[in-house]
Amino acid sequence: METNKKVYSDSQVVKHYAAYSASLQRPERTIMNLIQPVLQEMRMLDIGVGAGRTTVFFADKVKEYTGIDFSEGMTRACKEKFGNTYPAAVFETVDVRDLSRYADNSFGFVLFSFNGLDNISHEERIVALSEIRRVCAEKGIFCFSSHNLQCLPDFFGIRFRWHPVRFLKSLFARRRLIARNKEQIGKFPEADHVTIFDDVYDFGLHTYYIRPSAQIAQLKKNGFGEVKVFSLNTGEELREQQYEAATDSWLYYLCSKLT
Ligand SMILES: C[S@@+](CC[C@H](N)C(=O)[O-])C[C@H]1O[C@@H](n2cnc3c(N)ncnc32)[C@H](O)[C@@H]1O
Structure with a gap:
């Protein structure tokens, strides 16, 4: 899946993401409303930040904001774009598969939006989940989306x-x-x-797709619980009986670190 890094490092692709209008996807809006009351107490890690689509919604709402991406072009675009607006925000070129520069239990809220997690292999995904769990604070929140096999x-x-x-x-x-x-x-x-x-x-892009039931099992096996699933199409939380019939292109997952 290393060609994925090449794609996201391409200057045209960086430009494409930098041109994205500042908007949240429907489930992101729902989730943001849900966690709004606790956001200001949290240090946030925005993984796969890209050119900062989500930065404008979170950087001034959380206690501390760090955006990371494995594409240097993306983090450079963020620094150029937000250096003046959010001077306290930190942007670093870091791969989710190795978060060793961050201490255990560092972040109350970890976000990996817009299917960034689908750019690595199954084995690497398990490593990434373990790294995310490690840097997540006790009872910290993890939110991400993933392509839906269905x-x-x-x-x-x-x-x-x-x-x-x-x-x-x-x-x-x-x-x-x-x-x-x-x-x-x-x-x-x-x-x-x-x-x-x-x-x-x-x-050039190799993309991981997973069934919602399998995604939930994967999260539980890797130390996350209280999993909620949100539809891309409606933004609403899905009930368990709806998982199997869901054919949204991707789904959002909200869960917390189990201790
Ligand atoms: C579809 S883009 C989304 C960008 C941004 N979050 C947005 O919503 O506009 C996925 C992003 O994840 C980043 N990414 C993919 N795999 C990554 C990895 N292993 N570590 C860090 N970032 C990664 C890519 O470079 C890309 O910027």
């Missing part, structure tokens, strides 16, 4: 376009996408998680 049948399906040329192009793109992911497609019905070769950035 959306993949739609993702690989035919997408109708009214414009005939666009429709033909989309059929051609779908054929390439299927050819690159033949092995994974066969695994959908039984797999808990798969890694897909995404057709954005010329197949």
Whole structure:
């Protein structure tokens, strides 16, 4: 999955993220409202901060704000953008797989927004979860999103376009996408998680998809509990009976460190 780092270090990709308007995704808004009362007491670690889409919503609401990313271009963009507005905010080039520069129990709130966690392999994800748990304070909050394996049948399906040329192009793109992911497609019905070769950035992105039930089990196994799941489409918390039918492209998870 090292090509993912290459993609996020590309200056055009950094520019793309820097141009994002300051807005939160629906579930992020719901979660922010839920944790608003305790935010000001917390030191926050914003992992995979990118060009700082979430910074504007949190930097002046928390006790201390640190944004990290494994792409130097991204952290540079944050420093340039927020150096004057949030002079106390810290931006560092750090990989989630090695948070050794931060002491145990350092952060009351850890965020890894917009599926950043899906850029590493399954084994590395377990390492990342262990690192996140270590730097998370006692009863600290961890929030992240992850691609939903249950959306993949739609993702690989035919997408109708009214414009005939666009429709033909989309059929051609779908054929390439299927050819690159033949092995994974066969695994959908039984797999808990798969890694897909995404057709954005010329197949440079390899993306992890997981079933919500498997994600919850993974969190519990790695020392997190009180897991809540939020729909990307509605922003609302899903009930347990809704997990299996959820086909949102990604879901948000809110949980706390178990001690
Ligand atoms: C989809 S972008 C989201 C950026 C930003 N959070 C936003 O919402 O606009 C994912 C980000 O995660 C970062 N990322 C991916 N894997 C990472 C890792 N192992 N350690 C730190 N950052 C990582 C990427 O460089 C990228 O900036």
